[in-house]
Amino acid sequence: MTIKRKPFLPYFLLGVLLAFCCHRAYALYALAPAPSMTEPFSPYVYVLDHYMGAPYFYSDHSPLALLFALIGFLIGMFAYLKIKPDGTYRHGEESGSARFATPQDLVGFRDKETQNNMIFTKNAQMGLLNKRLPFEWQLNKNVLVVGLPGDGKTFTYVKPNLMQMNSSFVVTDPKGLLVHEVGTMLENHGYQIKVFDLVTLTNSDTFNPFHYMHSELDIDRITEAIVEGTKKGDREGEDFWTQAKLLLNRALIGYLYFDSSWRNYDPNLSMVADMLRHMKRVDDETPSPVEIMFEQLEEKFPNNYAGKQWQLFNANFEAETRTSVLAIVSAQYSIFDHEAVTNLISNDSMQMERWNTEKTAVFVAISETNKAYNFLASTLFTVMFDQLTHNADAILQGEREGYTADDLVHVQFYLDEFANGVTRSTPKAVGITDKSVA
Incomplete structure (x- = not known):
């Protein structure tokens, strides 16, 4: 004033x-x-x-x-x-001017074609594609739905928007019922249906993160997703142990990445568990099988990234510290001793590279009580966000022959039980709205 x-x-x-x-x-x-x-x-x-x-x-x-x-x-x-302050006053609004929007206020958010709208209520709808809306009505498409169990969040919001069938969908399905209720409808309208079942581990598509590793830079991203996903909480241990686990994971996952490109086989995460079983020397004079494997890899790919991580791990972790790190990582990978889990990640049928161009509905069944396999969901979503944005960029930049920006299919995520921690990478990815991913 x-x-x-x-x-x-x-x-x-x-x-x-x-x-x-x-x-x-x-x-x-x-x-x-x-x-x-x-x-x-x-x-x-x-x-x-x-x-x-x-x-x-x-x-x-x-x-x-x-x-x-x-x-x-x-x-x-x-x-x-007389003093007259030079200010702008809104008399009658001293306690704020916030109010609920009227139906007339919301009309501008709608797309003229009703099929292209996100449905909130009978009178509240928002166009999914910003390029079809006037500039002043273009908003972020992130939606937070809050309600108690049984309030009808799935029935009143998720299902009506799935029935719009205006994009590809990725849906978390904690109860495992949604795919049975809407899957046939979507399939009859040309959708490809994918199911990643971490509850029963049966009747599921398979997901192999190695299928989406196209360069050694992807090693870090996949490794971080696995280590973060296996955490029991944000305060688990010290950063020292987290970095130690990352270093060992990078070495082992990196080895499989480089070795598979040489020997022409399909690696998977259960092979990491097998390598951990053969890391310990039988005697001090004889190298372990894993040490011999890294020596052979170094001969084929001198100065490779996996070998550097392996050398760092051996140089900085010895005796009891090394044993502790191996015990922690071995315990985390022991989950792959289950044949059902190994079958789930032995190959890949998710075909994420097609989700931007072919209408696809992906249902991820995550247990509400058992978090033993949550790190697989975390890895799935981490790879998913990266692949979708990478594919969209490739199409927009003309790198994918035969596709133009008009061929891009919007991808919507409906993450039920989001507060339970679907993935730690989601908060960073939630702002991605300019690549037809929201």
């Missing part, structure tokens, strides 16, 4: 004018005939009748005449002294 300085002269002249007017009014009142019983207001009538007539100046120096003149002058001075 600022206070403007007022010019004095205009208010001084106003005071002089008011002093003259008040003095003249009193002088005329003094000359008026005395009131009578029949005309009690005759002095005031006299003043009004003669106020604008001659003579215009009266020489009345009585105390009351001077007092009236002083009062008129002071009125002008008080007007000068």
